Amino acid sequence: MTKIDPSAPLPIPKSMVQLAGVHAQAHPITIGEGHLERQYQEIAEEVQAAVAAVLPSGKYTLGPHLRQFEQQFAAYCDSSYSIGISSGTEALHLALAAMGVGPGDEVITVANTYIATALAITYTGATPVFVDVDPRTFNMTAELTAPHITSRTKVLLPVHLYGQPAEMDALMTLASAHNLLVLEDASHAHGARYKGRKTGSLGDMAAFSFYPGKNLGAYGDGGAVTTSDADLDQKVRILRYVGQRVKFVHEVIGFQERLDEIQAAILSVKLTRLDEWNGRRRRWAAIYDEMLAGTPLTLPYAGAEAHHVYYSYATLAPSEEERTHLLSFLLERGIGGFVMYPALVPMQRAYADLGLHEEDFPVAASCARRVLNLPMFETLREDEVRRTCEVVLAYFDRAR
Numbered sequence: 001m002t003k004i005d006p007s008a009p010l011p012i013p014k015s016m017v018q019l020a021g022v023h024a025q026a027h028p029i030t031i032g033e034g035h036l037e038r039q040y041q042e043i044a045e046e047v048q049a050a051v052a053a054v055l056p057s058g059k060y061t062l063g064p065h066l067r068q069f070e071q072q073f074a075a076y077c078d079s080s081y082s083i084g085i086s087s088g089t090e091a092l093h094l095a096l097a098a099m100g101v102g103p104g105d106e107v108i109t110v111a112n113t114y115i116a117t118a119l120a121i122t123y124t125g126a127t128p129v130f131v132d133v134d135p136r137t138f139n140m141t142a143e144l145t146a147p148h149i150t151s152r153t154k155v156l157l158p159v160h161l162y163g164q165p166a167e168m169d170a171l172m173t174l175a176s177a178h179n180l181l182v183l184e185d186a187s188h189a190h191g192a193r194y195k196g197r198k199t200g201s202l203g204d205m206a207a208f209s210f211y212p213g214k215n216l217g218a219y220g221d222g223g224a225v226t227t228s229d230a231d232l233d234q235k236v237r238i239l240r241y242v243g244q245r246v247k248f249v250h251e252v253i254g255f256q257e258r259l260d261e262i263q264a265a266i267l268s269v270k271l272t273r274l275d276e277w278n279g280r281r282r283r284w285a286a287i288y289d290e291m292l293a294g295t296p297l298t299l300p301y302a303g304a305e306a307h308h309v310y311y312s313y314a315t316l317a318p319s320e321e322e323r324t325h326l327l328s329f330l331l332e333r334g335i336g337g338f339v340m341y342p343a344l345v346p347m348q349r350a351y352a353d354l355g356l357h358e359e360d361f362p363v364a365a366s367c368a369r370r371v372l373n374l375p376m377f378e379t380l381r382e383d384e385v386r387r388t389c390e391v392v393l394a395y396f397d398r399a400r
């Protein structure tokens, strides 16, 4: 384990060095901020009614609102069970623990993800094994994963990056050939589909985050596990509440990671809007696709088998320098472009002891240096999406 040393200089990964300069200049952002405030205005009455129903009830944990949301979310995901958890990170952690992952095991995931995917593996005592990704979808593939399978591998953990499901059929075939389980990190992909099937029902288990900015978000932290395996469902339920099935009888070392009643009641309200909101994200993506088609940017590829829900609209600039210049140009004009993710997880100091290098992940490393995410929220307005495109077009016109 790396030591905590708050007085040491920040260990900024190589791919973040240019960006650090861009973000040092502060600009008022007019497009791409305030989306959660707008979202609240859209649903304020229903959210207030949901909270008002919980507060006088005296039941704030593991009550009827959580049970109801779990049933609704499981049904939404075409999954038999859903278990509400305190965060997406803990949903991943408890799913892995329920699968029996522990010290000495390996879990394969992608290098270009949010740190939580890897942390959840590390929390179990297992070792994360990072793989490179498909150059068009930026997702895990069976071809790139197969060479990393060893006798210690227990689970494959693909991430449906930016809202596009990974090629799950090939991953499930690979997993069953090696007796592995598959856990989806569906934190970007609530409501996405692969060959018509919902995320959350594609692997053996799935973990979702309800962080406020996700396609389905709480008013605080939250998450869920979905599965159609009754045994795994029971294991997660026991693990999320101090290892007990019956009060004061502790069968295993469990955790304290429930989703609370207020968040569950609010999530039930928002779940009824999710398809409409994802539809809006897809509309904005179609406008970006159309208006930016002639530019040097590489636009998101959406596979024919994927119903992409655009948690983020991720473009690739031709080079790292161009990314820096375009990002500054956008920010100076009040447009909240940003970079997700600016550094690969194995390049973070937290994982330095794995001894990995950017050269081990050529595609993911190139993405980290060139990716530029444009504003993408259901509460954007069409004029804001078009204005963003016009500024991008102006940048490339000027550069010519």
Ligand SMILES: *Cc1c(COP(=O)(O)O)cnc(C)c1O
Residues within 6 Å of the ligand: 087, 088, 089, 090, 113, 114, 116, 117, 159, 185, 187, 188, 208, 209, 210, 211, 221, 222, 223
């Ligand atoms: C948001 C996210 C998580 C979990 O996040 P929490 O903040 O703990 O809810 C996990 N994986 C990915 C890819 C994410 O984006």
